[in-house]
Amino acid sequence: MDTTPRLREQACFALYTASRAVIGLYRPMLDRLGLTYPQFLVLMALWETDGLTVTALGDALQLDSGTVSPLLKRLEAAGFVERRRESGDERRVTVHLTEAGAALESRGCEITRVVGGAAGMSPEELTALRDRLNAFTESVRSTRAAE
Amino acid sequence: MDTTPRLREQACFALYTASRAVIGLYRPMLDRLGLTYPQFLVLMALWETDGLTVTALGDALQLDSGTVSPLLKRLEAAGFVERRRESGDERRVTVHLTEAGAALESRGCEITRVVGGAAGMSPEELTALRDRLNAFTESVRSTRAAE
DNA sequence: CGCGATTAAGTTGTGCACAACTTAATTGTG
DNA sequence: CACAATTAAGTTGTGCACAACTTAATCGCG
Numbered sequence: 001m002d003t004t005p006r007l008r009e010q011a012c013f014a015l016y017t018a019s020r021a022v023i024g025l026y027r028p029m030l031d032r033l034g035l036t037y038p039q040f041l042v043l044m045a046l047w048e049t050d051g052l053t054v055t056a057l058g059d060a061l062q063l064d065s066g067t068v069s070p071l072l073k074r075l076e077a078a079g080f081v082e083r084r085r086e087s088g089d090e091r092r093v094t095v096h097l098t099e100a101g102a103a104l105e106s107r108g109c110e111i112t113r114v115v116g117g118a119a120g121m122s123p124e125e126l127t128a129l130r131d132r133l134n135a136f137t138e139s140v141r142s143t144r145a146a147e
Numbered sequence: 148m149d150t151t152p153r154l155r156e157q158a159c160f161a162l163y164t165a166s167r168a169v170i171g172l173y174r175p176m177l178d179r180l181g182l183t184y185p186q187f188l189v190l191m192a193l194w195e196t197d198g199l200t201v202t203a204l205g206d207a208l209q210l211d212s213g214t215v216s217p218l219l220k221r222l223e224a225a226g227f228v229e230r231r232r233e234s235g236d237e238r239r240v241t242v243h244l245t246e247a248g249a250a251l252e253s254r255g256c257e258i259t260r261v262v263g264g265a266a267g268m269s270p271e272e273l274t275a276l277r278d279r280l281n282a283f284t285e286s287v288r289s290t291r292a293a294e
Numbered sequence: 295c296g297c298g299a300t301t302a303a304g305t306t307g308t309g310c311a312c313a314a315c316t317t318a319a320t321t322g323t324g
Numbered sequence: 325c326a327c328a329a330t331t332a333a334g335t336t337g338t339g340c341a342c343a344a345c346t347t348a349a350t351c352g353c354g
Binding site for chain 1: 152153154156157158159160161162163164165166167168169170171172173184188191192195207208209256259262263265266267268273274276277279280281282283284285286287288290291
């Protein structure tokens, strides 16, 4: 009996591949805005709530400070965000959209619409897939925490 | 009317997060074998079919030579695989498991079982999710190719 | 056969991810 | 109040991903 799991049969591999495929679809469109996908996620978070701290951004994106800090440094160098040391608590840094960063919102929304259309499924199916994935992530995270 | 897509509502973001979460679950287990997740995928492909060329491995993992070549260099340095320049076509390099690489198979299979169990869903649901993700990837890829 | 086009693998450069660590500010407890 | 513990952000080092490129071998067409 063959117990070796085949690559193509693995849900984890399908996940890894799907994630890279969709980011690859975003890439040429985001290139025109001068953004990478993680940078785009930062802007999405700020379009929703401007002035988040570095930690709050990390929570929203599920990324630690070692990833977020250099990401913000590049976004600031590109002129899309601005970092401000908080006066109340000098440890905290809040991140704010610049004019240029705020101005990308409508083009950014258009890109998410185009990508959604490329999924090859209805909005309802896409929502169901998203919920399934979020439940999966939650289960995996609780297992990690319980180790 | 608010048309800005929220981060948590995006299927693409759920995908990106789920992929990183599950790789994070693999990490401590693969660490004990001295492997990263992409390195583990290479071994899975070779456990199924030993002696693949670099290009065939790239096709199996959906990665280009710029990613696979250094990956194989590290796997070879770790003593899990061996590269052989083909005598028939000197451009081609085939990748073969060493004793040590082949010996990891049973422990590797056990890890995939443990991770599968952490998904928080039945094997049938996991299979359905996998198929959904593969259909998604296929649709996204065909859109990319058609641009 | 000759030679331009193609193919295989590898290299270079940029930007994530993440573990481990550092620095500096703040908090809580005696 | 003192000061150890905690917290916030950033740094360092490793290993992907991927675009763009290089090198070398093979192919195919005239």
